[in-house]
Amino acid sequence: MxxxxxxxxxxxxxxxxxxxxxxxxxxxxxxxxxxxxxxxxxxxxxxxxxxxxxxxxxxxxxxxxxxxxxxxxxxxxxxxxxxxxxxxxxxxxxxxxxxxxxxxxxxxxxxxxxxxxxxxxxxxxxxxxxxxxxxxxxxxxxxxxxxxxxxxxxxxxxxxxxxxxxxxxxxxxxxxxxxxxxxxxxxxxxxxxxxxxxxxxxxxxxxxxxxxxxxxxxxxxxxxxxxxxxxxxxxxxxxxxxxxxxxxxxxxxxxxxxxxxxxxxxxxxxxxxxxxxxxxxxxxxxxxxxxxxxxxxxxxxxxxxxxxxxxxxxxxxxxxxxxAYWLSRRMTRPIENIAHDADIIASGNFEHRIGTTAAREFVILEKSINTMVDSLKTADQKLNDEEVFHQDLIDQIPVGIFLKKMDMGKYVFWNRASEEIFERKALDVIGKTDEEIFPAAMAAQIKREDAEALASRVEIKYKKITTKTRGQCVIHMIVVPIYDSQRSVRYMLGIAEDVTDEAVTLKKDLIFSITRSDILEQLAVIMTYLERAQLKTTREAMQTFFDKTIGSVESIRNQIAYERAFQSPGIITPKWQSVNQAFAEAIQMLPEPNVDISSRVGDVEIFADPLLPRILFSLLSQSFQHGGPALSKIQMTARQSGESLVLFYEDDGKGISPGEKDRIFEFGYSSENMVSLFVIRELLGFTGITIAETGTPGQGIRFEMVVPKGRFRNKK
Structure with missing residues (x-):
């Protein structure tokens, strides 16, 4: 305006x-x-x-x-x-x-x-x-x-x-x-x-x-x-x-x-x-x-x-x-005439020329402006040709590309791939702000992402959106600020790609990897009990071994049932979940435990991956596999720290040595069947939750899961 x-x-x-x-x-x-x-x-x-x-x-x-x-x-x-x-x-x-x-x-x-x-x-x-x-x-x-x-x-x-x-x-x-x-x-x-x-x-x-x-x-x-x-x-x-x-x-x-x-x-x-x-x-x-x-x-x-x-x-x-009045009147008249002619040229009429003046200095200015107009006319023709070429070229790229002018907050470019990904036509986007295009919550989120991109010079993230025809989708986004010669932000460039199918495949692979590992472990336990049962001569001893075997079989059944529940395409969408309930579901997937397991988290809910019970089950498995004979107690607690919520998972087993605290989360690391912690970190990371092991060796495991602001709440 x-x-x-x-x-x-x-x-x-x-x-x-x-x-x-x-x-x-x-x-x-x-x-x-x-x-x-x-x-x-x-x-x-x-x-x-x-x-x-x-x-x-x-x-x-x-x-x-x-x-x-x-x-x-x-x-x-x-x-x-x-x-x-x-x-x-x-x-x-x-x-x-x-x-x-x-x-x-x-x-x-x-x-x-x-x-x-x-x-x-x-x-x-x-x-x-x-x-x-x-x-x-x-x-x-x-x-x-x-x-x-x-x-x-x-x-x-x-x-x-x-x-x-x-x-x-x-x-x-x-x-x-x-x-x-x-x-x-x-x-x-x-x-x-x-x-x-x-x-x-x-x-x-x-x-x-x-x-x-x-x-x-x-x-x-x-x-x-x-x-x-x-x-x-x-x-x-x-x-x-x-x-x-x-x-x-x-x-x-x-x-x-x-x-x-x-x-x-x-x-x-x-x-x-x-x-x-x-x-x-x-x-x-x-x-x-x-x-x-x-x-x-x-x-x-x-x-x-x-x-x-x-x-x-x-x-x-x-x-x-x-x-000053006399001198200004003498000087401004020819300047006003030149300014009038320049306005006509600035409106796009490159055929117009600057009129003649009497003063020598203004004659030089007149010739210089006319020469500049001829150069602009030639450059404008070339620029129009190149702009048409670049427009067609970017429209053919199979990834979404959009450009937003930062001083007004309005979009100035929106290619065909962006129309398909976000299901919004360029005519409905160009010349409008985020508040005019998207719902208030989404517009506020875009504003925060722009601020993060300005702070780090580039913002790369996976973003979940809801479309009318395809439902919930995962978009891989790259947001980059574009600066002018004065190092001021002029545009915000966005590149988007729909990776929903790749994300679903990755999630299923992670589920299969975790479930396969845990089922194999339970089968190994069953085989061990069966071999020992052959050596028993009394009915009571054999019954004890059969009971333990049945517990492992029940655990395998629960895990297979849990995996089936996550075969639908909707498993990629995070949701609000009760931590106490997820922990209870994780305990049900265990064979009959012989340690004291408790939860003092309260009525807190977190926004996390649907596999949260499976994640907590994997932590329980780590305690049983790695805790040793000293393991007697496992507990879950929670404490708010600043604007974040910290979930603590602790046991009293033998703990993890200092040299392994960071390595246990690396891809492919294996030490005493500790193979799923990399997967756990990736699943939690989908919603910004971080995990670290902070226990004292010899006194037990202690996993701290930090839930960021806006991703936790008290159960209503």
């Missing part, structure tokens, strides 16, 4: 293809340029961003270290002056009987000079007395690291200077502190110093002004903040928002620089940790500089680049479409 579609539904015009190619080419080039420029600009912007970031942060770190060094120099100049102040303070402490409550701190404060304040800190880290009321009652336990420092001072001896720090709360005042423990180690005496000139000097060294200058050089920084080790802003000692405070605590605890991203607002915040800690002092002057970078600048620049490229690409696509 696919060949009947209009040409426009299956193919596209040359102009359309050219247009699509040019659009795809322009889009590809614009995309390559956009991606390249995007990556290049992004790398350049990222490098600039990274370099400015490193430069800014390094400059801020260096400036803070420089300010810290300058502040340390100022601190050192005040240390000696504060040592003298402690001498006066401790003289007053001794005068008061080492009781701070009785000390006149106001008078002592005035002795060193203007700008000094006195603080008395108890064991709990609380300022209990001071000349500076705003810090009365300050509890340093809220600053753990500083409380540990004060405790260390209180338990030590000597003078402990500290750094210049901002006053809390921030009033724009800087103070210089120093500490010295009392001799009884109950208190820590603290001196604080601040004056207008001292504040002015420290303000000039203030870190926030220095950092502001460096930040102004980086266009990517939106804002910045400076925090001390207490998490407070150095501008006004205020606490930050909760989110910033959480990150600050992590930075203070780890003493490492960290960063956070805000994809929504396109910002990146760097928490730059500048380590200014000096173990000689109680105050940690380290700073955390919070720098907020605007990453949206990079994104906006990249977006502008993409927009420009898309605009350029759109213009290029429009221009490309116009050029």
């Amino acid at each position: 696919g060949n009947n579609k209009p040409l426009s539904e299956k193919t596209r015009s040359f102009s359309h293809s050219l247009l699509v190619v040019m659009i795809v080419l322009v889009i590809f080039l614009v995309a390559i340029m956009t991606v390249y420029d995007y990556i290049d600009l992004k790398n350049m912007t990222d490098n600039e961003f990274s370099n400015l970031q490193v430069q800014t942060e390094d400059s801020i770190t260096a400036a803070l270290h420089l300010d810290d060094t300058a502040t340390t120099i100022i601190d050192d100049q005040l240390d000696q002056q504060m040592v003298s102040g402690f001498d006066i303070l401790f003289a007053e402490y001794n005068r008061s009987g080492e009781n701070p409550a009785d000390m006149n701190l106001t008078r002592v404060k005035e002795i060193p000079g203007e700008g000094y304040d006195i603080y008395v800190i108890n064991e709990s880290g609380v300022i209990v007395y001071t000349t500076y009321p705003p810090e009365q009652g300050e509890d340093f336990r809220n600053i753990p690291y500083f409380y540990l420092y004060l405790t260390k001072v209180r338990l030590s001896q000597g003078f402990f200077p500290d750094r210049v720090v901002r006053e809390i709360p921030d009033t724009g005042t800087f103070r210089k502190y120093a500490y010295q423990p009392t001799p009884d180690h109950r208190y820590v005496m603290e001196l604080g110093y601040s004056s207008p000139s001292f504040n002015e000097t420290n303000l000039r060294l203030d870190d926030k002004d220095t950092i502001a200058r460096f930040v102004s050089f980086n266009p990517f920084i939106d804002e910045y903040h400076i925090f001390d080790m207490m998490g407070r802003s150095t501008d006004d000692n205020s606490l930050p928002d909760n989110r910033t405070e959480t990150v600050l605590r992590q930075v203070i605890a780890s003493r490492q620089t960290t960063e956070t991203d805000d994809p929504v607002n396109h910002t990146e915040t760097r928490y730059l940790f500048v380590d200014l800690e000096n173990p000689e002092f109680g105050s940690d002057m380290s700073r955390i500089v919070v720098l907020t970078y605007d990453t949206g600048r990079v994104r906006n620049a990249l977006n502008r680049l993409v927009f420009v490229h898309l605009l350029f690409g759109g213009c290029a696509i429009v221009i490309g479409c116009i050029l």
Whole structure:
């Protein structure tokens, strides 16, 4: 049906293809340029961003270290002056009987000079007395690291200077502190110093002004903040928002620089940790500089680049479409004329010729097609003659030959012999599929056979079919896949021959061979018993031998009767049979057995040759002839293994040696009257059943018969 579609539904015009190619080419080039420029600009912007970031942060770190060094120099100049102040303070402490409550701190404060304040800190880290009321009652336990420092001072001896720090709360005042423990180690005496000139000097060294200058050089920084080790802003000692405070605590605890991203607002915040800690002092002057970078600048620049490229690409696509349309119209007109003439020639009119064109390239094409048409005309005549000859030749072959095209599953050839074998005319087969010709079950079987032929490259088998005039027949089939130059399956070739008469003759010969061998064996037993009977003198002994002789004669009678039952032509057809019943019939053909014979197969039926009882009788005969004096038990069992059924025939005789396990099934092999196993294997093989001997030598025979899927069922 696919060949009947209009040409426009299956193919596209040359102009359309050219247009699509040019659009795809322009889009590809614009995309390559956009991606390249995007990556290049992004790398350049990222490098600039990274370099400015490193430069800014390094400059801020260096400036803070420089300010810290300058502040340390100022601190050192005040240390000696504060040592003298402690001498006066401790003289007053001794005068008061080492009781701070009785000390006149106001008078002592005035002795060193203007700008000094006195603080008395108890064991709990609380300022209990001071000349500076705003810090009365300050509890340093809220600053753990500083409380540990004060405790260390209180338990030590000597003078402990500290750094210049901002006053809390921030009033724009800087103070210089120093500490010295009392001799009884109950208190820590603290001196604080601040004056207008001292504040002015420290303000000039203030870190926030220095950092502001460096930040102004980086266009990517939106804002910045400076925090001390207490998490407070150095501008006004205020606490930050909760989110910033959480990150600050992590930075203070780890003493490492960290960063956070805000994809929504396109910002990146760097928490730059500048380590200014000096173990000689109680105050940690380290700073955390919070720098907020605007990453949206990079994104906006990249977006502008993409927009420009898309605009350029759109213009290029429009221009490309116009050029492609003009060029395609110029080229497709002569091609359409040539295609029209070629369609006429393709329909079988080899007298038609390609019309003339103006373009040189198409003139060459015109001459080439006309030359090709002349060659096709001559070749077509020869091909028709040869096809008629081959058709007549194959029709005269006395075997069935048929050909099926695999892409559609339809038969394209069916010779006269095929008509006779399958009793179906070629007119009823050609152009039809298996489902249209045969019943559903047979069509499914043919499909499986085709699949097996594809897997093995050839399928050779005997197949049983039912015809209207000849009934059931045996067909020898050969199915071969035919491949094209691309190694794809193009046809399935079948060769069939009716071998019903040969199969019937073979089956009868097999029956006669088995029966003849077994009857001769029973006659030999009878003769042996008769010879021994002549030596007996009592009536009882002779009666025993006559009874055994009668059993052998009865066995011969049963076998001859069984053979007669299979003299009709229908013996070649397999059928569903009960394994238990077939085994019971096999036992009846034996002379009176003297061993325990049992069957535990159940109600299973198998699709097998009608000679199944005769096959099982032959296995019983092998046990009696080969089992020896140890034989006492024979049994049949069954077990399902995967999708197959396994039938087990076992006895407890002497078994078969390993060297004979495979040889006993060979044609013509004879060892201790074991002559019918080849025939048994052939009879079972008619329905796909396999047989093998798997017993252990010295422990008995064990035959395993494997029945394939679909050839066994439970008795209904």
